[in-house]
Amino acid sequence: MKDIKRRIRSVGSTKQITKAMELVSSSKLRRAKQRAELARPYFEAQYTLLSEIASSKKDFSTVYTEERPVKRRLFIVIAGDRGLAAGYNSNILKAAVAAHAGDAVNPKIIAIGKKAVEYFEKRDYELVGSYPYLAENVKTAHCADIARAATEMFSAGEVDEVVLFYTAFVSALVQNPEQIKLLPVSGIGAGMGEDNGLINYDPSPEVVFNRIVPKFIMSLIKCGVVESYASEQGARRTAMESATDNADQMIADLSLIYNRARQEKITNEINEIVSGANAL
């Protein structure tokens, strides 16, 4: 009986922790969503501009749009800094590993988030950048560093493709691991913008385009980080919510067992007294 009582108490205190984590995650989630909203206008303006430039000339090409046979790839993988978020970390890492299954050489990796750093460090990967503890307070400067490293590697021919792995925030309950190809820039193209050669580019469309690409990639990485962070909080909130529910269930079950045992003990005692009295 004492054991049962002790278990009820320990489950109770675990429940308090999971409940607190749930609340923390939901407030962090709200903040992350706000941040994602703030960065959106800048990002959208960049996207329109890039597509307008790309559609302004027929024979448009720069180093960033150049499609080469893919020999080596660079993966930028965004995961969390902490566990206890259901499948959040393992899903995105699995997606990244599955994506290069057919490659002759493992891709180079830039890992964002402690869990991603730990994962790729232990395995046979060339880790060219690691950014633990970035997501909670993501700064534009950090994303710019990552974007610069990626674009430099691409234009130097060290890698032929750059892919970003992040977790898309669909809703507080649903988060999906996703990948987007950052380089070479494709899919931004003719027909997207309204422009038809009337805009004056100073000094030239190519120069302006090449100036925007690193910034655009920076924005994509930042959006990816912010969105992944929101997903992480969403996943953790859900995980903690069900943990709290489970704790409630366990406490109810244990209390039932405890009460039964107590009842049984009392009945036994009465029986003993009664049979003792009868014997007299």
Add this chain to the structure above:
Amino acid sequence: MTPFRLEILTPDGVFFSGETDNIVVRTTVGDKGILARHEPYVAALTIGKFKVRIDGEFRFGAISSGIIKVDRDKTVILADSCEWAEEIDLDRAVRAKELAEQKLEEFEKADNDRGVAVAEYKLKRAINRIEAYKLRK
């Protein structure tokens, strides 16, 4: 003067959105003034000061590289970062300048080209902010 719409966007949010009738920014090929009904125009911006006239008065600020895009009905500036002259933290800018100078010297001694480039960029930004601060009202 005829007013037109201006939006200044940074990765941290919308910095300015409103009406103006005159903008001057520093592009990679020199200073450029924009008035209403300018032809469609796109240019890369370098680290520099900018001014916009709002309600008949010029406001000054500092910008670190970006893009300006002029359309028939509105102008958009995409800036890496942007500050009004009055909002600049002078102490921080001065400290950043000193740090950048020190770093620049170290990297030059070590023959680290990449480091020199980064330090130079930071130094330029700090100097730009200090100069912009002097233009405050």
